[in-house]
Amino acid sequence: MEKLDWKNLHFGYQKTDYNIRCYFRNGKWGELEISSSEYVNIHISATGLHYGQEAFEGIKAFKGKDGKIRLFRWEENAERMKSSADGILMAEVPKEIFKEAIIKAVKLNKRFIPPYGSEASLYIRPLLIGTGAEIGIKAADEYLFLVFVTPVGHYFKKGFQPVDMIISRSCDRAAPLGTGHIKIGGNYAASLPSLKKANDMGFSSVLYLDAKEKKYIDECGPANFFGIKDNTYITPKSPSILPSIINMSLIDLANDLGMKTERRKVEVEELATFEEVGACGTATIITPIKKIVDKDKGKVYEFSKDSKPGPVSTKLYHLLQAIQYGDEPDKFGWIEFIE
Numbered sequence: 001m002e003k004l005d006w007k008n009l010h011f012g013y014q015k016t017d018y019n020i021r022c023y024f025r026n027g028k029w030g031e032l033e034i035s036s037s038e039y040v041n042i043h044i045s046a047t048g049l050h051y052g053q054e055a056f057e058g059i060k061a062f063k064g065k066d067g068k069i070r071l072f073r074w075e076e077n078a079e080r081m082k083s084s085a086d087g088i089l090m091a092e093v094p095k096e097i098f099k100e101a102i103i104k105a106v107k108l109n110k111r112f113i114p115p116y117g118s119e120a121s122l123y124i125r126p127l128l129i130g131t132g133a134e135i136g137i138k139a140a141d142e143y144l145f146l147v148f149v150t151p152v153g154h155y156f157k158k159g160f161q162p163v164d165m166i167i168s169r170s171c172d173r174a175a176p177l178g179t180g181h182i183k184i185g186g187n188y189a190a191s192l193p194s195l196k197k198a199n200d201m202g203f204s205s206v207l208y209l210d211a212k213e214k215k216y217i218d219e220c221g222p223a224n225f226f227g228i229k230d231n232t233y234i235t236p237k238s239p240s241i242l243p244s245i246i247n248m249s250l251i252d253l254a255n256d257l258g259m260k261t262e263r264r265k266v267e268v269e270e271l272a273t274f275e276e277v278g279a280c281g282t283a284t285i286i287t288p289i290k291k292i293v294d295k296d297k298g299k300v301y302e303f304s305k306d307s308k309p310g311p312v313s314t315k316l317y318h319l320l321q322a323i324q325y326g327d328e329p330d331k332f333g334w335i336e337f338i339e
């Protein structure tokens with residue numbers, strides 16, 4: 001393979017050697033298959049293509065100073081993929097198949113795991129798609145579960161540096177009783193126009209509000225939202241946000257650091273009272289937010305005036321990464337080693 005510039009990887013697709021596939025047919029899952037093709041052969045009438053029967057996950061594997069490979073909280077991703085499958089009537093992937101497939105995908109592509117110190121990781125993308133042919137609106141009776149991996153660096157170009165975001169009032173990513181709480185492709189398709197608009201205006205991402213009242217903060221495009229004030233970690237509670245595994249982990253870390261934590265409705269105006277705000281997720285890790293523009297209300301909320309990440313975000317970021325790379329003990333039992 002051509003030599004990868006580990007320190008300058010961005011969050012993009014990079015071809016690796018193998019991916020893993022498993023088919024659900026006649027009511028049961030088959031054996032895992034190893035493939036070196038980047039393509040799938042899919043029926044023209046597959047429900048995944050027409051009716052959005054598709055769900056995915058994002059997990060990271062890290063190489064530590066000791067050379068060991070660490071997988072972060074994969075069981076939570078397995079559970080979330082089950083709830084995504086339930087939410088759009090797809091066959092659930094059993095936990096054992098999920099685990100075996102991701103571990104196999106990592107092991108077979110070991111040479112793509114970024115070295116310790118590069119701040120990069122191996123991103124694992126499990127994918128579940130309806131492959132059965134239907135033309136009426138109906139759940140498929142055949143599915144493909146596929147896992148591929150790709151080495152990635154920071155999601156936002158600047159790395160661990162504050163970014164600017166814009167509040168969206170003209171577009172929602174998910175309906176109040178819709179599918180925002182599960183990780184299915186349709187949610188992301190719905191967010192593309194507002195994301196492009198925000199990017200064109202120079203913002204890194206969009207901050208979505210609750211779709212019904214446009215009063216409360218929901219989440220950022222690819223990540224959950226959090227705010228810090230008075231030694232308290234505060235994150236929105238809403239039925240239409242994706243339950244982030246990193247957010248869940250940061251709540252545990254904040255509690256462990258002696259901070260208070262709250263998961264509750266967060267009104268947009270409350271932004272004015274936060275000392276620090278940020279986005280969090282597997283891909284974005286912690287991305288501090290420097291400025292949030294509420295164009296329709298003519299308001300600009302500014303944080304980190306010196307353009308540096310705030311002290312609490314910095315502490316949480318380093319602590320989380322230290323656990324992921326194995327520099328801090330895994331006292332919460334979040335790591336699974338891959339031999």
Ligand SMILES: Cc1ncc(COP(=O)(O)O)c(C=O)c1O
Nearest residue numbers: 222223224242244245246281282
């Ligand atoms: C919409 C959305 N919110 C939040 C997250 C963060 O979730 P996690 O921390 O489990 O990666 C993601 C990424 O998976 C996402 O796509």
